[in-house]
Amino acid sequence: MAILLLAEHDNATLSDQTAKTLTAATRIGGDITILVAGSGAKAAADEAAKLSGVSKVLLADDALLANQLAEPLAALIVSLASGYDVMIAPATASAKNVMPRVAALLDVAQISEITDVVSGDTFKRPIYAGNAIQTVQATDAKKVITVRTASFAAATTGGSASVENIAAAANPGVSSFVSDALASSDRPELTSATIIISGGRALGSFGKFRELILPVADKLGAAVGASRAAVDAGYAPNDWQVGQTGKVVAPQLYIACGISGAIQHLAGMKDSKVIVAINKDDEAPIFQVADYGLVGDLFDILPAFEKAL
Amino acid sequence: MKILVPVKRVVDYNVKIRVKADGTGVELANVKMSMNPFDEISVEEALRLREAGKAEEVVVVSIGPAKAEETLRTALAMGADRAILIETDETVEPLAVAKLLKGVVEAEAPGLVILGKQAIDDDSNQTGQMLAALLGWGQGTFASKVEPSDGKVAVTREVDGGLQTVLLKLPAIVTTDLRLNEPRYASLPNIMKAKKKPLDKKSAADFGVDIAPRLKVLKTEEPAGRKAGIKVGSVAELVSKLRADGVI
């Protein structure tokens, strides 16, 4: 099988979600090409070429592709599709935006957020916020797949694929980029962090969220997450939301502070290796998935925890 | 401008779903059903645009069993003007839903279609993007702000690193995210009024769309369980456990 893997990157660097998706692609089996579509993205393409198991890297470097707009990016992928049996991408905001567009243009189904590869055409995927796991077999000749990267380890480096430049496809001309407001932070990203500390509604304010959660995060070198309630209330930015409709994570250690443990939140973190819950309600559902529960007031516990580290 | 809002009838988000013992699916008998929460946000946004004078009519559409009429009546009670039910008892995958919606779009000629970003049953997150592709329209997915003006719509999107704003030519597709608005509740008088609002019934065959599934579901199973651990008595005990586990 010929597989085209859409790389996740920010033009400057390759996201490790690409290497995790590569592991899923390798399990499907076949000749794997990575597509890096961006602007000024040569460095990301060079990084992709070093991943092991990659035959070739295609670099489409064009101002049109700078912001990953779905319309020109889908047009590019569709223009390459005749050469591939599988088009696969990590289930990031960017790929979730573009891949269904590709699938519809090719008149095929998309298999969203696979967590396991059973065979070349059969996959597992969670439904109902992860409360059921479906095994599905794709009947279309071409397959469009997104990968839940928390379920796959990153592929190693050591490869030396060639990088070939290709042109962007014509702009469909229905959309344009206006602006973005992307946070830059020295902390690890949620989807690649080995430790995550998350705060919920109990934090009570934007200021308290920062005052209590961030010092612990800094001590641990952890990424910071949040429940939907904390994001809706403005205590934390939207890209920190962990859950069914936010980010899905599986770090070595997940610390949930003042989060009740609604199924929509559990959907995003219950595959973490070790889960700690800090909650003043000893019957909070979060304790049903926690390896270590600490019952008490987080306003006392978090400063003490930070000191003890 | 007319706004079309597709709404899906799904298991209520508060229900703890159960997988059938024989592995054929999840238990749907006698389970509370509701409008997909993202679709409530879509209906609300369409109503606000109409109330702001940016749209004249809000049409809601659902593809599903006869009971999906209840979901449409809920949307009408919130304030939508008119409803279309494409009745089927089959499972309709996102691609087929998008094809049926394309048929509705061709008949209704809306300036904007607002869908939810994700149905909370199949968790596909596909239909809006697929509809945009089939129509050749621009797409503003995961929207937290929608501002139409002068034949265009500016959409602010929730993305992995923060927010992105794009400008789309109308007609266009928008899919809603959680922070776009807080949906209203239908008042009792409006629930009564909704019973008399027009609801048109159609079938998939009316649109000449083949809805046969492309994915074969071989099995549905429970996720691997996780057993509850222990309660620790102090911060010091927690820290020593985490050190012993080698995670800090």
Ligand SMILES: Cc1cc2nc3c(=O)[nH]c(=O)nc-3n(C[C@H](O)[C@H](O)[C@H](O)COP(=O)(O)OP(=O)(O)OC[C@H]3O[C@@H](n4cnc5c(N)ncnc54)[C@H](O)[C@@H]3O)c2cc1C
């Ligand atoms: C369509 C849809 C999608 C959703 N998607 C997501 C999602 O992706 N992610 C997500 O997280 N949620 C999601 N939700 C929301 C989810 O259902 C819950 O409402 C949300 O997770 C609750 O957040 P919370 O635990 O912070 O707040 P609450 O449920 O209010 O819990 C607060 C907790 O803090 C504890 N507490 C209070 N004060 C203290 C204190 N001083 N010290 C210690 N503990 C304290 C309380 O005992 C309680 O357990 C979604 C909901 C819907 C309908």
Ligand SMILES: Nc1ncnc2c1ncn2[C@@H]1O[C@H](COP(=O)(O)O)[C@@H](O)[C@H]1O
């Ligand atoms: N059967 C359906 N009837 C009406 N709208 C639907 C249906 N299925 C999906 N949708 C719309 O598409 C959105 C995304 O669904 P999905 O792609 O299945 O996650 C939903 O929020 C609805 O707006």
